[in-house]
Amino acid sequence: GVGGVNLASDLDLSHTVHTNAGTYGSDSWTFTDPTGNYKNVAATTITDQIDPATASITVTPYHVTYDATAHTASGTATGVGGVNLSADLTLSGTTHTSAGTYSSDSWTFTDPTGNYKNVAATTVTDQIDQATSTTAVTFEAGPYTYRGTAFTATAAVTGVGGLNQSVTVVYSGDCTNVTTANGCTATANFAGDMNHSGSTDSKSITITQAPTTTAVSGGGTFTYNGLAHPATVLVTGAGGLSLTPPPVYTGACSAAPVNVPDTPCTASYSYAGDGNHTGSTASTTINIIKTNQTITWNASATMTYGGPLTSTQLNATVVGVAGGSAPGALTYTSAAGTILPAGSNSLTVTAAATANYNSATKTVTISVLYLGISTSCDGDAGHQILQPINADGTSVWKQGSTVPAKFRVCDVNGNSIGTAGVVANFFVYQTKNGTVTNVDETNITSTNSLYWNFDPTGQQWIFNIGTKTGAVSSPNTTYWLEIDLNDGSKILFEFGLK
Known part of the structure; x- marks a missing residue:
């Protein structure tokens, strides 16, 4: 004011007050002098501005x-x-x-x-x-023994963010066959992706030899049959190994045994192994035992007394197996030329044991008979009742008479046989009332016999049958009598008593 009076307190600047940045073109101020000594100033517009600060x-x-x-x-x-x-x-x-x-x-x-x-x-x-990745190679579970096919591996890569995927495996070395230690290698390489760096891994395995099995078949005990008994060999192993080499024969043989002396025979084989397989061995034993030889003997069932044994009787044959070794030699218990006693005779033949055959025997029975009914027995009829008893059974004697029974038997040469024991038995085997005729034979009185006697003069056997008492003594009776000879034959005759 006048004289430099400070009138600032009469200014009203309240309409120019701001905090925020901006341009305030309508701001105004006023001046009001309460003393009236100064002119009031109405609202006067001014422009105020607050610039933005820099944060x-x-x-x-x-x-x-x-x-x-x-x-x-x-x-x-x-x-x-x-x-x-x-x-x-x-x-x-x-x-x-x-x-x-x-x-x-x-x-x-x-x-x-x-x-x-x-x-x-x-x-x-x-x-x-990029995050790191981890590649891991995993081989299939062992053991890694040769099997004929390649061993395989798998690979996977993992990483943060859920990375988990398979990776191609590349093999080096030999993953099928036995080579060297760690001779099979599997490698996997992950090249990386947007978020992961690459990684690699490899694993190696050692393939070892597979075992083998050698089997030798054909062993056992066999009965000799003239044929070879070979063994066979089979070697097997993983990867399709199948070999059939010939066996090695040792012991009593150097080849497949045929004969008993060729055994015991050992057939064996040792497989040395190969790059992929270990060796193995096996053996078996072959034994051949003797077989039986067969005797065929079709000897004549009978022969005439006094004749020597010949090939007619000693005609046995012996055979072994077809195509085999020769059978044993034949030996007879009664050799050719032997004269057998009358009656039943057992003859035995033996086939000697050989290297391949057991000893064999066979027995036959030959009946040695006196010469049959004939007219050539020492000049008379043989093997039948002789006179004075009619051979046709028509003789009738007076009861009480002595009836001389006579007969003659001869050998193959017609010689009468007077050897003790020719008569084995003598008996009445049948009777019948009545006779075929009246007495037609001359009464003979003689000492009755107790047994048969051989008359060297007449070359005949005689038995005086008493008819007074005893088994042959009933009148008006026909008697049938039987003379059993020691050759098994018999002479039958009959006569009547009146």
């Missing part, structure tokens, strides 16, 4: 390893007086999950109050490095 912003890019989660750059924004303006930062342009270098990422700052300067898109470089 303090720090944005930190990230450099991490891929972990399958999203990553975003971090940042802070601070205003006047330390006010936290971080909420006004937009960092979504820096968000990534996959590995990579993101050099065009950007962030912005936008203050909704207008009190701070907005910051347009500002570039930062974010980086997510």
Whole structure:
């Protein structure tokens, strides 16, 4: 005022008061002097302006390893007086999950109050490095013994973010056959992907020899049959090994045995093995035992007394197995030329044992008979009752007479036989009342016989049958009598008593 009086207190500046940034073109002030000494000034427009402040912003890019989660750059924004303006930062342009270098990422700052300067898109470089991967090769379960087919492996790669997939396996070395230690190698290589670095793995195995089985068949005990008894060999093993080599014969033989002396024979084989198989051995024993030889003897059932044994009787034959060795020599218990006694005779033939045959025997029975009924027995009829008893049974004697019974038997040469024991038995075997005729024989009185006697003069056998008492003594009776000879034959005759 006048004289430099301070009138500032009369100014009204309340319409120019602002906090937030902006241009206020309608602000006004007034001057009112309460003393009236000065003219009042009505509202006078002025333009006030508050410029936006610059926030303090720090944005930190990230450099991490891929972990399958999203990553975003971090940042802070601070205003006047330390006010936290971080909420006004937009960092979504820096968000990534996959590995990579993101050099065009950007962030912005936008203050909704207008009190701070907005910051347009500002570039930062974010980086997510690839994670490591793990490749693992796994061979099939052992043991790794040769089997004729290749052993195989599988491979898989794993990593963060659910990486789990198969990987192609590449083989080196020999994965089928026996070679060297760790001679089969399986390798798998994962080249990597967007989020994972590559990795590799390899495993090796050692293939060992497979066992073999050698079997020798054909052993046992066999009865000689004239044929060879060979053994066979079979060698088997993994991978289709199947061999049939010839056996090696040792012991009593050097080849497949045929004869009893060729045994016991051992057939064996030792397989030395090969690159993929171990060796093996086996053996068996072959025994051949003797067989029986067969005697056939069709000897004549009878022969005439006095004749020597000849090939007619001693005609046995012996055979062994067809195609086999010769049978044993024949030996007779009664040799050729032997004259057998009358009656039943047992003859035995023996086939000698040989290397391949058991001893064999056979027995036959030959009946040695006196010459049959004939007229050539020492000049008379043989093997029948002689005179004075009629051979036709028509003789009738007076009871009480002595009836001389006579007969003659001869050998094969017609010689009468007077050897003791010719008569084995003598008896009445049948009677009948009556006679065929009246007495027609001359009464003879003689000493009755107790047994048969041989008359060397007449070359005949005589028995005086008494008819007074005893078995032959009933009148008007016909008697049938039987003379049993020691050759098994008999002479029958009959006569009557009146």
